[in-house]
């Protein structure tokens with residue numbers, strides 16, 4: 001539904017070039033909620049603003065719902081109307097709501113319809129329908145100043161839906177809200193995604209947002225996408241930074257003569273007592289150093305950091321036992337690996353032995 005290819009944005013600021021986007025290839029599938037995360041300055045806002053051409057990309061292409069927006073923008077002033085029409089099918093929600101204080105709630109939702117030239121009565125009907133959809137049917141005549149932050153964001157969402165968009169872009173839509181209100185706005189986004197088949201591309205710095213509503217996610221750093229995929233796929237990817245950030249694990253990474261591994265459970269494996277079976281089968285003491293469980297897309301997913309007695313080479317078979325049962329197992333570190341660099345290689349070699357043994 002959204003594909004960016006080689007998307008690059010260079011700002012010229014005080015005589016020097018700042019590369020905010022550096023060849024971003026992103027693919028957001030129809031009907032999914034896709035979250036982009038990354039530190040401040042990673043290029044998230046630039047990405048979302050380039051996707052709807054609020055910001056003109058320096059190079060690369062943006063295709064939304066089969067239309068190459070960059071090509072439309074490149075065709076000069078006569079393409080303006082066409083580009084505006086294409087953009088009206090892309091809704092945008094902002095962190096600070098951007099409501100007009102001089103207009104009522106209904107007036108704010110009607111604004112994009114006015115710009116599209118929709119006649120008055122039809123505008124009012126549509127605005128009231130959208131306010132009903134976001135749970136604010138009773139607030140049509142209220143003024144933005146009379147609303148809570150969560151209600152303001154609902155108005156922002158209703159306004160974003162005015163042009164019957166297929167795509168909604170959300171720029172930190174919940175960052176200014178408290179946790180409970182965040183939850184209800186995220187639930188609303190999830191409902192709209194399901195009810196309307198709306199594709200949502202959101203940027204956030206909150207991993208909880210990704211955990212609770214995203215089907216897929218990408219991690220940005222220095223203007224590049226460094227990881228991307230479905231959330232469940234990322235969780236099953238050894239070494240995934242996003243998986244680590246989604247499920248941070250406490251506990252010391254190393255201990256003398258101990259092997260520490262991070263185990264990711266998903267799907268059916270969460271329900272099975274695999275750790276106790278591991279302990280019984282090999283007669284070993286397994287210590288749980290840290291754990292995090294959550295429900296993603298209605299399925300339980302979790303990560304656990306466990307410690308096995310003995311060096312990594314002694315634990316090839318128990319680790320193989322877990323992997324054979326569908327768990328993702330990553331070496332969090334061994335005493336040797338953490339202590340010196342020259343032992344890193346045997347650890348990698350031993351990991352390979354496990355891979356080969358599967």
Ligand SMILES: Nc1ncnc2c1ncn2[C@@H]1O[C@H](COP(=O)(O)OP(=O)(O)OP(=O)(O)O)[C@@H](O)[C@H]1O
Pocket residue numbers: 011012013018019020038039040041042043044045046047205
């Ligand atoms: N209009 C601009 N002019 C010059 N430089 C800009 C402009 N907008 C963004 N930048 C720079 O581009 C880089 C990426 O910024 P961007 O706002 O896209 O990142 P971000 O990941 O959204 O950060 P944040 O989470 O803080 O909003 C930063 O170095 C920023 O300073």
